[in-house]
Amino acid sequence: MRAAPRAPMAHLPPPCTPPSLVEETLHGRRIVDPYRGLENASTPGTQAFLNAQDAHARGYLDRVPGRAGIQARLTELLAIGSLGVPQIAGPFIFHTRREGLQNQPVIFVREGEHGADRPLVDLNPLRPDGTLALDWWFPSLDGELLAYGSSENGSEVSTLYVRRTRDGAVLPDRIERTRAASVAWKPDGSGFFYTRYPHPGEVPAGEEVYHRHVFEHQLGADPAQDRPVFGAGRAPQDWPSVALSEDGRWLLIEVSQGWSRSEILVQDLATGGAPVPVAVERDFLYRGEVFAGHLYLTTNEGAPRYQVFRIPLTQLGAGRAAWQPLIPESDAILQGTKVIAGHLVALYEQDASSRLRVFTLDGTPRHEVQLPTLGTVFGLGGEWDSPTAFFGFHSYTVPPSLFRLDPQTGATSRWAQIAAPVDPSPYVVEQHWCRSKDGTRVPLFLVARRGIQRDGSHPALLTGYGGFNVSRTPGFVRSLYFWLERGGIYADANLRGGGEYGEGWHRAGMLDQKQNTFDDFIAAAEYLIAEGYTSHERLAIQGGSNGGLLIGAAITQRPELFRAAVCAVPLLDMLRYHRFQIAKLWIPEYGSADDAAQFEWLAAYSPYHHVRDGVPYPAVLLLTGESDTRVDPMHARKMAARLQAASCSGHPILLRVERKAGHGAGKPITKQIEESTDIWAFICEQLGVGGGA
Numbered sequence: 001m002r003a004a005p006r007a008p009m010a011h012l013p014p015p016c017t018p019p020s021l022v023e024e025t026l027h028g029r030r031i032v033d034p035y036r037g038l039e040n041a042s043t044p045g046t047q048a049f050l051n052a053q054d055a056h057a058r059g060y061l062d063r064v065p066g067r068a069g070i071q072a073r074l075t076e077l078l079a080i081g082s083l084g085v086p087q088i089a090g091p092f093i094f095h096t097r098r099e100g101l102q103n104q105p106v107i108f109v110r111e112g113e114h115g116a117d118r119p120l121v122d123l124n125p126l127r128p129d130g131t132l133a134l135d136w137w138f139p140s141l142d143g144e145l146l147a148y149g150s151s152e153n154g155s156e157v158s159t160l161y162v163r164r165t166r167d168g169a170v171l172p173d174r175i176e177r178t179r180a181a182s183v184a185w186k187p188d189g190s191g192f193f194y195t196r197y198p199h200p201g202e203v204p205a206g207e208e209v210y211h212r213h214v215f216e217h218q219l220g221a222d223p224a225q226d227r228p229v230f231g232a233g234r235a236p237q238d239w240p241s242v243a244l245s246e247d248g249r250w251l252l253i254e255v256s257q258g259w260s261r262s263e264i265l266v267q268d269l270a271t272g273g274a275p276v277p278v279a280v281e282r283d284f285l286y287r288g289e290v291f292a293g294h295l296y297l298t299t300n301e302g303a304p305r306y307q308v309f310r311i312p313l314t315q316l317g318a319g320r321a322a323w324q325p326l327i328p329e330s331d332a333i334l335q336g337t338k339v340i341a342g343h344l345v346a347l348y349e350q351d352a353s354s355r356l357r358v359f360t361l362d363g364t365p366r367h368e369v370q371l372p373t374l375g376t377v378f379g380l381g382g383e384w385d386s387p388t389a390f391f392g393f394h395s396y397t398v399p400p401s402l403f404r405l406d407p408q409t410g411a412t413s414r415w416a417q418i419a420a421p422v423d424p425s426p427y428v429v430e431q432h433w434c435r436s437k438d439g440t441r442v443p444l445f446l447v448a449r450r451g452i453q454r455d456g457s458h459p460a461l462l463t464g465y466g467g468f469n470v471s472r473t474p475g476f477v478r479s480l481y482f483w484l485e486r487g488g489i490y491a492d493a494n495l496r497g498g499g500e501y502g503e504g505w506h507r508a509g510m511l512d513q514k515q516n517t518f519d520d521f522i523a524a525a526e527y528l529i530a531e532g533y534t535s536h537e538r539l540a541i542q543g544g545s546n547g548g549l550l551i552g553a554a555i556t557q558r559p560e561l562f563r564a565a566v567c568a569v570p571l572l573d574m575l576r577y578h579r580f581q582i583a584k585l586w587i588p589e590y591g592s593a594d595d596a597a598q599f600e601w602l603a604a605y606s607p608y609h610h611v612r613d614g615v616p617y618p619a620v621l622l623l624t625g626e627s628d629t630r631v632d633p634m635h636a637r638k639m640a641a642r643l644q645a646a647s648c649s650g651h652p653i654l655l656r657v658e659r660k661a662g663h664g665a666g667k668p669i670t671k672q673i674e675e676s677t678d679i680w681a682f683i684c685e686q687l688g689v690g691g692g693a
Contacts, residue, residue, distance in 0.1 A: 015052035066691025085379030092143030103130025103668030133666025154662025182241035210236035245290040258588025306334035326363035340382035343407035367410025397424035434527035454532030466495030466517035467546035493524035544568035552607030564686035574606035580632035616649035625661040
């Protein structure tokens with residue numbers, strides 16, 4: 001039940017951080033960086049800073065009233081398991097499942113749809129603390145072998161292993177530096193094509209996180225002798241992925257070049273010729289699948305909401321004249337297609353909610369698949385010769401479930417679901433619309449107790465992302481029920497920069513248009529207040545990664561609008577972000593301060609550079625991971641020091657650094673519980689919400 005807000009507890013002032021000021025001139029403008037020294041994590045000064053910040057944060061977070069109750073409920077909620085969408089290979093069905101407080105999901109296999117599950121890959125016993133993560137996996141076409149990747153401490157720098165399905169034996173093949181690998185097995189299981197990154201010394205120092213290339217591996221061979229297939233001479237930031245036709249003859253190579261541009265090439269392995277460019281050097285996105293002598297090509301070229309072409313593989317060099325229109329653009333955004341059971345199963349998104357449709361291979365519409373409610377399809381499973389398809393579905397009030405789909409009839413049946421100790425019936429999910437600064441209509445989802453009064457008294461949490469063509473669609477957030485049970489309102493805004501309305505929506509929130517993302521988010525906050533859902537003093541905001549940049553921009557542009565902010569693994573120094581980790585990959589999304597025109601865009605909003613002395617900033621909890629190989633922890637370190645020195649509000653500015661953890665992928669449940677407890681304890685304390693039921 002909702003209780004009246006209470007006064008926040010007293011807290012100690014933050015530790016004093018001596019400035020390590022650097023002044024420089026960029027493109028004729030004087031730039032002051034007061035905490036440049038905190039970029040280097042290994043110096044004694046930075047280590048002393050981290051120790052002091054950790055003690056300060058723990059001194060606050062551990063004293064929050066009701067913390068034990070918060071952690072107890074979150075432990076129950078985060079123990080709700082997870083399910084992965086089944087993949088069919090030969091007679092086998094592979095799928096992942098995590099149960100209870102298992103730190104990492106387990107890959108299970110069953111022979112035949114009605115066979116018994118048995119664990120095939122379980123990394124949990126190898127690291128009791130859960131810091132060995134299962135990153136990805138690919139079964140061979142006959143299902144007899146499984147390639148999978150694992151990494152330590154949240155680094156995501158995978159090592160590839162191969163395991164036999166029938167007896168679980170691990171083969172000698174072991175390939176390092178296969179981060180986010182793409183693997184395409186040969187039909188006979190003798191080997192595979194795959195992607196990996198260079199070893200130190202193979203490229204100039206600092207570039208080991210780029211130059212992702214394609215190689216061919218034969219089982220039992222020395223990986224150091226693997227044949228290079230694709231990538232030499234290309235831009236270091238090109239990001240290829242691979243797939244093979246069902247007969248093993250045609251190698252499909254998709255090359256991502258940022259999030260608004262990609263290329264497609266196809267190589268005929270029978271002739272050994274060079275890959276044939278199908279769609280290259282164009283400012284559009286392309287996704288493909290090769291099957292039965294054709295390339296099925298999904299693209300936004302000429303269709304912002306995407307369309308599908310079919311191209312005979314024997315006419316790849318004929319250009320656009322050989323592209324046969326198959327599925328035209330519709331009023332929904334086509335996310336992709338997959339050939340399953342002799343049909344094309346197409347995943348769409350409309351108003352930030354999933355749609356699923358089935359077509360014949362000649363593009364004739366067959367079925368609109370009935371989904372349980374407004375929500376998200378989170379994967380498709382099945383192969384061209386499998387009798388059925390699988391898909392996963394969840395929503396804010398629907399725990400993850402797996403469904404079987406018969407593409408012939410469009411009929412569905414539930415295949416598996418997780419048990420969840422929550423009662424969703426008291427809560428309602430609604431889609432609302434607000435107006436951004438330039439008049440653009442921006443949607444947001446609201447989840448709250450049914451029938452709440454709009455009297456401005458409710459605590460609310462607003463989140464968003466708005467970048468990289470990523471859509472925010474309704475999903476089951478386990479910890480959310482802790483908030484709803486205490487009378488909280490949850491709002492998720494669909495901001496420009498995301499993919500909810502096609503590439504135009506994405507481009508309207510990237511590069512020189514990035515301010516639109518922040519304006520949309522601010523408009524959503526103002527809407528919640530104007531419509532009586534909450535007030536300035538009862539509104540918290542939260543975001544991570546690119547969403548952390550969003551939070552940083554929101555609190556520096558409109559500090560009076562929010563009471564508390566949770567800013568996780570964030571990008572905040574946008575003038576230097578591209579110099580760290582893998583961030584050059586993101587230049588197509590944000591731009592680079594090395595370019596004079598792009599510098600102006602970035603300098604206009606870079607959160608770290610827009611912190612002003614003597615401003616009453618909201619309470620802020622910054623979170624980062626010691627092993628983050630995506631967004632460098634320097635962003636959170638520098639921002640914490642700057643806000644602590646500048647804010648005059650008296651609200652706490654805290655920095656939480658997770659040891660043996662990275663950007664978030666593969667984080668063990670034990671660490672998730674600890675982090676979630678700190679986040680919700682912070683929000684509850686700042687908004688005056690009791691931790692008890």
